Amino acid sequence: MDKQELRKRNEAFVRKIIEEDPLYFDELKKGQTPEFFMLSCSDSRVSPSVITQMPLGNIFVHRNIANQVDTRDESFSASLYYALKYLKVKKIIIKGHTDCGGIKAAWSETADEELQGWVSKIRSSLPDKSEVVNSTNELSKINVLKQVEHLKNHPVYQAYGKKVEVRGCLFHVESGELERLI
Ligand SMILES: [Zn+2]
Structure with missing residues (x-):
């Protein structure tokens, strides 16, 4: 293309x-009055508006590799703040997906040097290697649940979003299904 x-x-x-x-x-x-704030992976196959068929103006979106919530990430913090304080979104959704390259890189610890910083953040949300994990898709689920936890502890959420519902879900690239995890 x-x-x-x-x-x-x-x-x-x-x-x-x-x-x-x-x-x-x-x-x-x-102007915009989106109901949802969504944190999604950057993967080109999981575009939030496309997979939900939501019209423009309905989802305020932040994307990064493996949908990470990090209080030191100013870009994410700014999006969260704007979504809560000014757009007054009703729901926050953290959306991971199956076959996530970020999760695979973090688990196998084989990322390029340029990616090490970000991949090590992802790694810190995954279980210890000694724990039995069935698949990388299972790791994607664990990651989403961890990011929901991080979100709820985020100072911006604590200050402006405590009443806003937070959901975690997993998009299945092999079927198109959006599975609710929490
Ligand atoms: Zn991904």
């Missing part, structure tokens, strides 16, 4: 929407 292809696809997107609702973009430009 080249640059031309992206442009063509965007033009088709605009055309389709305007055919259905000529005033769609007039409404969209008025």
Whole structure:
């Protein structure tokens, strides 16, 4: 897919929407009131709006490799703060997925030097090697549950989001199913 292809696809997107609702973009430009804040992995197969078929304006999204919550990550903290304080989202969803490259790299400890810093963060949320784990998909689940815990202890959540529900889920790339974990 080249640059031309992206442009063509965007033009088709605009055309389709305007055919259905000529005033769609007039409404969209008025602002956003998303119900959800979602933390997702960056993996190209797990795009939150695509897999949930949610229209624009419904999900405020933050993405990083293996959907990590880290209080030292200013980018994530800023997204969380904005979502809670100004957008007043109703739910926070942490979404991991099966076949996650970040989880695999952390578990096998074979990441490139440039990735070591981030991968070691992921590693700290996974069980000790001595524990029996059936599959990397099981590790993806464990990771999501750990990030839910981190989120609930995050100072921004503690200050602005205590009443906001936090959910954890796992997207199955092999079937398309979004499984609720918590
Ligand atoms: Zn991933």
